[in-house]
Amino acid sequence: MKFLVCISNVPDTTTKITFTPDNKEFNKAGVQFVINPWDEYALTRAIELKEAQGSGTVTVLNVGEADTEPNIRKALAIGADDAIRVNAAPKDAYFVAQQIAHYAKEGGYDVILMGKESIDYNGFQVHGMVGELLGIPTVAPAMKLDMNGNTATLEREIEGGKEIVEVNAPFVASCQQPMCEPRIPNMRGIMTARTKPLKVVDAVGEGAATEVAEYQLPPKKQGVKLIPAEQAGELIKLLRNEAKVI
């Protein structure tokens, strides 16, 4: 089977978020970028399924400018066979989805795996858009994915529970834990990744459907009000009478 794994290049989870002085852009200065943590589940699961099938390929795709290549190489080091970088700034989910749908169709992939959401923009939407653009099912967010021939059995998380869903390839799934234990690159992987093919292609389709006018940081907290442990019960009174939340 041909697996396509879409990875987003995001600020490390410990990043302190700041913006450019006009508040129109995220300030990348000094920020460490990583593979979106959810996408690591998609990547590892694709590699596991390929290994279990004993044949097939795993291709990673990123929509991004040249500065995302270190993380694409990292995905190759973890075990993907080849990579595609669509050379464009990922303007919004619609823009990204068009690129993925186009190159997924062109490459004839059977299974398209993504992460649950991109932790920078928290859209939770690229997978649904790609499924709709290609006219195939999307299962999001999936906690489990098994393949038997052309048929996949997935656990889809819904509020308060899960659904067991069966779909036939081709399909899109967005992955999250506890699907697998994400792999980290080993020395051999890092060496071979250098020579694996990374194809750079041009963006296609229409522009973005949305635009960010301005970013803002959340208002600062007032500061904590401490209650002595011996008078713990006082806290409950404050929550009722002052904060009015119980």
Added chain:
Amino acid sequence: MSVLVVVECDKGEVKKSSLEVASYGAQVAQMLGTTATAVAVGEASEANLATLGEQGITKVLFDAEPRLKDFVNGAYTKLIAAATEQEQAKVIVLANSNIGAAVGSRLAIRLKASLATNVVELPKANGSSFTVKRGAFSGKAFADVVLSGERKIIAVKKNSIEALHNAGQTAQVQAFSASLSDADFADAPKQVVMQDQAGGILLPEADKVVSGGRGMKGPENWHLIEDLAKALGAATACSKPVSDVDWRPHHEHVGQTGITVSPNLYIACGISGAIQHLAGVNSSKVIVVINKDPEAPFFKAADYGIVGDVFDVLPKLTQAVKELG
């Protein structure tokens, strides 16, 4: 032109998040000088749908197809698209839930609409475009996003909009059929497994949450968390390491790589307050931290705090809640 709101139902009741969505839609309709129509998904009851009048809904479309009881992406998308066409809706509002966002993203393509998920405020209209505020960078920031398409889809984050309650108003429930066929149910679940939630309160819907971290020392001590949660009518949650070692189930893990919650009250017990944990809880209205280490980073993000031992403090809090009556 009208506003269409998608209301999710469960066991006959409209979900709390959907009451917020309905109220949001009704206020957008008022802003645009039109009315708000709802379309129901999930296990709905006509009597409960009529009460959506209290949230400002005029009319509710109800397709009695029994297979709509469970979430089916294909069928839900077609149903809502059909309702959009019938109502000539220009704005569609749904919950930023696993269901709402999944359906919203398919609809954005099918209806050629601009979509914003994770929206936390009512829109500001500017000519024919809308500016909406949405959460980004995992709760560490907000973005004002301009939706300029002729059609707009807004997925509203839970607990960010106050539900309206205009007592006595009722909505007219109308039968509706999207002529769904078997093909629309291709992703229908073979089985649905609901969690056995402590006290029956679902974490993503809860407006109070009591959460435990590694400071709780082991799963055998979780009755302290559960007792307080029960007394408060709260859901229970945990930090990532706690679910990683199976002290608690994965679906209770909150944070950047778990679920995001925004309750009115979040009580953190024996949790240090790592940045990845805060990302999932920092939009809670009031945060209470109980930690024996006065230097724990969580205190910087807290509104109230107790420097103390959870094993001593939690029973006192539970007792105090019970005494409130």
